[in-house]
Amino acid sequence: MPSLLSVNVGMPKDVPWQGRTVHTGVWKYPVSGPAMVRRLNIDGDGQGDTQGHGGEQRAVLVYQIGSYRHWERHFGRDDFEFGQFGENLTVDGLPDDEVCIGDRYRIGEAEFEVTQPRVTCYRVGLRLGEPELPALLVGHHRPGFYLRVLREGHIEAGDEIVKTATGPGALTVADTDALLYLPGRDPATLRLALNIPALSPGWQGSFRDLLAEAEAEAEAGTGDAGPVRADRPAWDGFRALRVADVIPENASVTSIRLAAPDGSRLPPARAGQYLTLRLPVTDGSAPVRSYSLSAAPDGGSYRISVKREPHGVASGYISTELRAGAVLEVAAPRGDFVLTEGAGPVLLVSAGIGLTPVLSMLHELAAARSEREVWWVHGARSPREHPLVAEAHALLDALPHAREHVFYSAATPQELRLAHAGAGRLTRDELIALDVPADATAYVCGPESFMADMTAALSAAGVDAGRIHTELFGALPAVNPGLTERAAVPPHQPPGPPGTGPMVTFARSGVSTRYPDGGGSLLELADACDVPARWSCRTGVCHTCVTPLLTGTVAYRPAPLEPPPDGEVLICCARPGGDIVLDM
DSSP states (O other): OOEEEEEEEOOOEEEEETTEEEEEOOOOEEOOSOEEEOSSOBTTOOOSOTTTSOSGGGSEEEEEHHHHHHHHHHHTOOOOOTTTTSOSEEEESOOTTTOBTTOEEEETTEEEEEEEEOOOOHHHHHHHTOTTHHHHHHHTTOOOEEEEEEEOEEEOTTOBEEEEEOOTTOOBHHHHHHHHHSSOOOHHHHHHHHTOTTSOHHHHHHHHHHHHHHHHHHHHOEETTEEOOTTOOSSSSEEEEEEEEEEEOSSSEEEEEEEOTTSOOOOOOOTTOEEEEEOOOTTSOOOEEEEEBOSOTTSSSEEEEEEOOTTOHHHHHHHHTOOTTOEEEEEEEEOSOOOOOOSSOEEEEEEGGGHHHHHHHHHHHHHTTOOSOEEEEEEESOGGGOTTHHHHHHHHHTSTTEEEEEEESSOOHHHHHHHTOEESOOOHHHHHHTOOOTTOEEEEESOHHHHHHHHHHHHHTTOOGGGEEEEOSSSOOOBOTTBOOOOOOOOOOOSSSOOOSOEEEETTTTEEEEOOTTOOOHHHHHHHTTOOOBOOOTTSOSSOOEEEEEEOOEEESSOOSSOOOTTEEETTSEEESSSEEEOO
């Protein structure tokens, strides 16, 4: 009969990690006597990162003494104590390869249901001083699992664990964990998982996405190299493109059109995507920058429109030095801020130079003679600082069900009358007052604060969050669960003496730096440069980053559980194999 060996609790605290501070509840310690289990927690317990832990579906974490013994042998250690793996319940029995999602157990007065495997996390490696442990938990099929509390009550070390029901589908915790984190997923097993009511909504969402991806790859076909990815960039790395035209749009915005040097048509892009350019500026720094396409994505050439920024090396070069006939190194169109198919209303919301990707979407809608209801809502300072406005008007005129709302924050009364524009900034209240259709799919582009306001306004107007898409120029905001907030610092060169290794370029952040002597992962280099890193669970290590690799090669230490798709890199364990450019 399985039994409860220890009940472990602990409140979150701040601990140092790689020069940062982590707020974590992974330090759990045994309690003596009965402990009260409640719907969301055990009395005296808490979680530091509620994105990945805690809540109704993850109220109680279980780990087995059999896995303790396994890791003692693996690491050659004998210093483990109950709660060492961040678990609430240390148990004898209930192995991950036998317990199934949906199984129910009675312990003492309480009853529980198995909802999902543990979310593998860098913090358990932090607690044990074994940074590779999160990946090993998955690779060795020993993650542990979470319980939902069906009936509250007291439990105590020594209680027997009685199975009261068997989950449908017979999908074990270990198999469920492998289905998310390991390669070779079987679509039939994904469908089986989605039919288990007890499986937590977060894991169901991940499995729905994986199933959709598998079905799309199957539809696209497979070859000797594996599934064909429909969204694969048109070419690897950078290629030479010729500057066909340089067009000043107004005092601060310049458009350039890029063509193939041999005159052939360039591969089509998707409306809303961007190009990454390496620019031969006169100081020899060769900065790398990304700019959204601003014209029809299938015209055989590419156009970008660039706003000159004060002291901007790249934008200054484009606006003052670049000439037709020049040759630039350009990476293929990328990005998932793209116009999706459908028949419902389309809502395009932009501010300033953020109009470029939505202008590309307008081109696509007009070229298709779309019958969809199309709204364009834009904010600028004045008509003088509103580039490509005549082009936008012409595209909207070509759409039979289009509406336009423009707001100028620094225009004269006469300019407002001539432009039929609203006075003042485009704010949350102004957008709500427009009474936009609640069933619209929205695309929002502009400064980060603007997008936050517009997203909140759209949600208040009834637009479903899943249909609100945003695109931010520059570095994406960091997503680092568990790390305590600190003052925002612009990306910069790393502290200390310059490295002598390969050149590493973070394209969105505009930082190029030599890989430091002594190594470390690319994630550590990004942290040192304050380049925002974004969360993913692809390797089983949640403080990681999956990002496009535009050019170059990397090596991994440790090897990831699942190699990333072609053209992407996992910077949590990657080291550059030569000069590289990352889309960060």
